[in-house]
Amino acid sequence: MINIFEVNETNKMIEQENLDVRTITLGISLLDCIDSDLNQLNAKIYEKITTTAKDLVKVGNEIEKEFGIPVVNKRISVTPIALIGAAACKTPDDFVTIAKTLDKAAVEVGVNLLGGYSALVSKGTTKADELLIRSIPKALATTQRVCSSVNLGSTKTGINMDAVRLMGEIIIETAQLTKDIDSVSCMKLVVFCNAPDDNPFMAGAFHGVTESDAIINVGVSGPGVVKTALSKVRGENFEVLCETIKKTAFKVTRVGQLVAQEASKRLNIPFGIVDLSLAPTPAIGDSVADILCEIGLEYAGAPGTTAALALLNDQVKKGGVMASSYVGGLSGAFIPVSEDQGMIDAVQAGALTLEKLEAMTCVCSVGLDMIAIPGNTKATTISGIIADEMAIGMINQKTTAVRIIPVVGKDVGETVEFGGLFGYAPIMPVNQYSCDAFVNRKGRIPAPIHSFKN
Incomplete structure (x- = not known):
């Protein structure tokens, strides 16, 4: 049973560390x-x-x-x-x-x-x-x-x-x-x-045909909470680091579980899942990149970034699944550039490139997210970027995605302001070598050998 006393334990997280549903x-x-x-x-x-x-x-x-x-x-x-x-x-x-x-x-x-x-x-x-x-x-x-x-x-x-x-x-x-x-x-x-049927996060949410007539799904957040918890165990070994992330993810997910159950009861609509993703915002202190820095990186994008993100993602899921019987959606760590001040800082410092972001998507919650690129980028180049990300998802049996914004009239070195939760983003350079002949082939790339599991 979940009760208000568990929520009271998280008051400091809500007031000081940007915890929210x-x-x-x-x-x-x-x-x-x-x-x-x-x-x-x-x-x-x-x-x-x-x-x-x-x-x-x-x-x-x-x-x-x-x-x-x-x-x-x-x-x-x-x-x-x-x-x-x-x-x-x-x-x-x-x-x-x-x-x-x-x-x-x-x-x-x-x-x-x-x-x-x-x-x-x-x-x-x-x-x-x-x-x-x-x-x-x-x-x-x-x-x-x-x-x-x-x-x-x-x-x-x-x-x-x-x-x-x-x-x-x-x-x-x-x-x-x-x-x-x-x-x-x-x-x-x-x-x-590999789009999930029960994702509560936009822009990718849709109601899958395997779902019931109506369902309540909740997405929790809390990068600031995890970052603050890790700051208290700075310098400790990996076991302590992982235990701290798991315990924090458990508390965050319990808040989401409470909200989901209350919404379900009051609306008289079945509860579906809690998506326990760490979803950043442009607010200072609400950044997945800052968590990676707290783990030990100078900037997101430094050597070791993919390993640190893999550790974070896995421990968030391990803590979350103990807090709720119904975990679904995407669940993990989002790495949108424009919505994460730490990611923006890493791009502007030259530490984080599109290619490094692609590598990070092998182990994160989704994929290339809220990335602004030059408006004169070719359609085939964007298709090539999409194909790479789809391949990562297909081979690794995980959800991957691309939300990319070719900003017409802007080029590398400029920034674009989206406002609100969408934040702002530096225009990132894109590899200029052509993939036209590859993209213009017709048909489909076959499923990998490990897909045959009937």
Whole structure:
């Protein structure tokens, strides 16, 4: 049983060390909204979301006030829209109408973001998948709260390289449509390998088809808490280091478990999972990079960074799984550049490069996240970066992702300001050598030999 006394133990963490519940995400199935008439489809979607989520924000605020736990975001994820719109949508613009409906519903219920404008194309692409993907630039440019994701590969199926090539072009087009505001729509677009069905974090959240009609998923945070705990055991051996991370992750996850159970009870919606990821913010002291420095690195990116991050990720999971019976989503350490002041400092010092970030994604929670690159980067180069990251996920049987922002009109040495939780980012250099011939091959990269486990 979880009680308020356990939460009281974390008061100092909340008040002084940036502990928060990053999000309560309500997953909603839209399968029962499917209709061949586009107008009827949009009406059903709006009705389902606004009915199911009508009390989400109110309940989140009540929990925050009652327990003194900051609940930073209240969000919604829905069934991948490529599936929901397949019968009614004949053009990309048809899908855009659904994006606008989702945005309208998100505003109505007051959530920060809504995820699930998504397609799952790891093995092949249907006509509806392609229409949705081609609609993404306009959909994100004409909405405020809708987030989009595309799953391009998996350990079981391989990598859909046709879709990888297309997504390079889509990211460039998305950047162009919002070039007057630093290509910000790209912040709401992520591509995956091995995307989980129960991820509460944006931009990649969607409500998987294996989930129930509605579900409550919670994402916790707390890099500042871990950093403070480690500062008290500075110089100790690895056993003490690991035990400290595990114990801290346990306490952080218990807070998330409490919030998830309370939200589930008050909304009368089943509890799904706690995602125990360390998700940084631009706030000073709320940085995964600072944890790596506390472990013993001068900057994130120094030799030893990948090993330190692997240690951190593993101990966070070991501590977290003891605190909750239902751990899921991504769970680990996020390493977004723009949202982590320590990562920004490492880039500006020259310690952290795109290539080192790629190496770190072998052992972190997700992948290349919130990285700003020159706006004149070629679509094929972006596709090559995506392919590399998909391969890491496929071979290592883990989730990997790319959320990259080619900022039109800006180049290496400049910075881009996104604001709020998204922070700011230095424009990072990209390898200029061509991968055109590789990316332009058609077909898919086969699944690895260890995928055959039936």
